[in-house]
Amino acid sequence: MKGKIAVITGSSKGIGRAIAIALAKSKDYSGIVTNARYQTEAEAVSDEIRSMGCNSIAIQADVSNEKDCISLIRQSVDHFNRIDVLVNNAGIQEDIPFTETSLLEWSKVIAVDLTGPFICSREAVKQMLKQANPKGGNIINISSVHQIIPKPHYIPYATSKAGIEMMTKTMALELARNNIRANLVAPGAIQTEMNRELKENTKLMEAVIDKIPMGRVGNADEVANIVEFLASDKASYVTGTTFFVDGGMTLYPSFLLPSSHDLEKHKKKANS
Numbered sequence: 365m366k367g368k369i370a371v372i373t374g375s376s377k378g379i380g381r382a383i384a385i386a387l388a389k390s391k392d393y394s395g396i397v398t399n400a401r402y403q404t405e406a407e408a409v410s411d412e413i414r415s416m417g418c419n420s421i422a423i424q425a426d427v428s429n430e431k432d433c434i435s436l437i438r439q440s441v442d443h444f445n446r447i448d449v450l451v452n453n454a455g456i457q458e459d460i461p462f463t464e465t466s467l468l469e470w471s472k473v474i475a476v477d478l479t480g481p482f483i484c485s486r487e488a489v490k491q492m493l494k495q496a497n498p499k500g501g502n503i504i505n506i507s508s509v510h511q512i513i514p515k516p517h518y519i520p521y522a523t524s525k526a527g528i529e530m531m532t533k534t535m536a537l538e539l540a541r542n543n544i545r546a547n548l549v550a551p552g553a554i555q556t557e558m559n560r561e562l563k564e565n566t567k568l569m570e571a572v573i574d575k576i577p578m579g580r581v582g583n584a585d586e587v588a589n590i591v592e593f594l595a596s597d598k599a600s601y602v603t604g605t606t607f608f609v610d611g612g613m614t615l616y617p618s619f620l621l622p623s624s625h626d627l628e629k630h631k632k633k634a635n636s
Contacts, residue, residue, distance in 0.1 A: 367391070367393045367394035368393045368448035368595075369395045369448050370395070370396050370397065370451065370595065371399070371436070371440050371449070371450050372384045372387070372396065373452055373484060374427070374454025375400065375406065375453060376398065376399075376409055378554075378557050378584055379506060380451075381409050382584035382588035383451055383453060383588045383592075384420075385409075385588070386585070386592045387449075387592060387595065388418040390596070393418055394418070394444070395419040395420060396410070397420070397422075397423055398422045399422070399454070400424065401425075401426050402424065403424040410422040419444075423439050427452075427454045427476055427483075428475035428479065428480055433484045433487060434483070437487035446495050447488050447491050447492060448499075449502045449504070450488040450501075450502070450504070451591060452484055452485065452504070452528075456477065456521075457520075458521070459518065461517055462517070465519060472520075473520035474520055477521065478523075478528055485503050485535065488503065489535075492542075493544075498543070499543065499600075500543025500545065501543075501544040501545070502544070502545050502546075502595055503546040504546075504548075505528050505532050506549055506551070507549065507550040508550055509551070510522040511526050511528065511548070511606070512526075512614060513613070513614065528548070532546045532547065532548050540603060545602065546603060547594050547599075547602060547604065547606070547607065548605070549606075550607065550609065551609045551610065552576065552582065552610025552611055552613040552614070553575075553613065554583065554586075555581050576610070576611040576613050577620060580611065582609060582610070586609055594607065
């Protein structure tokens with residue numbers, strides 16, 4: 365067991381699955397812990413990882429539940445003896461107008477997207493401090509461009525992402541002397557199950573792409589690549605930072621004016 369041990373929450377599909385596979389492929393890891401609310405879903409990804417020659421176990425846990433979060437970390441340590449990397453990826457969102465958002469809906473999203481990462485990180489850091497590993501530990505929180513971009517109809521989601529940004533920065537500052545790093549990866553529009561409506565709605569897809577300077581949505585592997593970097597020793601001097609994986613969505617694309625070439629093309633088209 366010379367390689368690192370990583371725990372990835374919400375790793376049965378989408379970005380979480382891509383992260384688990386990317387870390388396993390990197391050969392820096394002796395073990396990957398996958399997680400989902402349903403054991404069979406997490407088990408399928410662990411099977412795939414084991415077929416690649418990397419040890420892996422699947423642990424069922426609902427990260428909105430404190431006991432489940434504590435159990436997830438405890439079972440990971442019981443099996444692999446330590447944790448080097450925790451990736452808090454599990455997340456949900458609900459499309460509800462502000463005035464129709466009930467306390468139940470608010471609490472459900474906040475519990476998964478903010479409270480869960482807090483509890484999992486707290487328990488993982490306790491273990492990292494016990495390990496006395498000179499290379500420390502690593503917490504990577506999967507946030508969103510909506511930690512800085514407001515998202516109407518998604519107030520609990522946007523609030524949780526703004527909260528996880530400050531939580532991560534504060535963790536990074538407090539834990540820096542222990543060589544435990546904490547960073548954020550904030551995806552923009554990524555083609556995943558959570559954003560399946562983009563694939564099904566052409567007009568919506570076009571409206572989203574208009575807000576992306578690179579002119580396309582991203583894929584889960586492009587997010588996983590950044591997580592792999594942050595989890596590696598190549599990022600050993602990086603902490604308290606957000607890496608936006610958004611095709612430029614956070615660059616105020618509304619200020620992108622047409623080039624003279626584009627204007628000339630438009631003029632010729634109008635005159636033809």
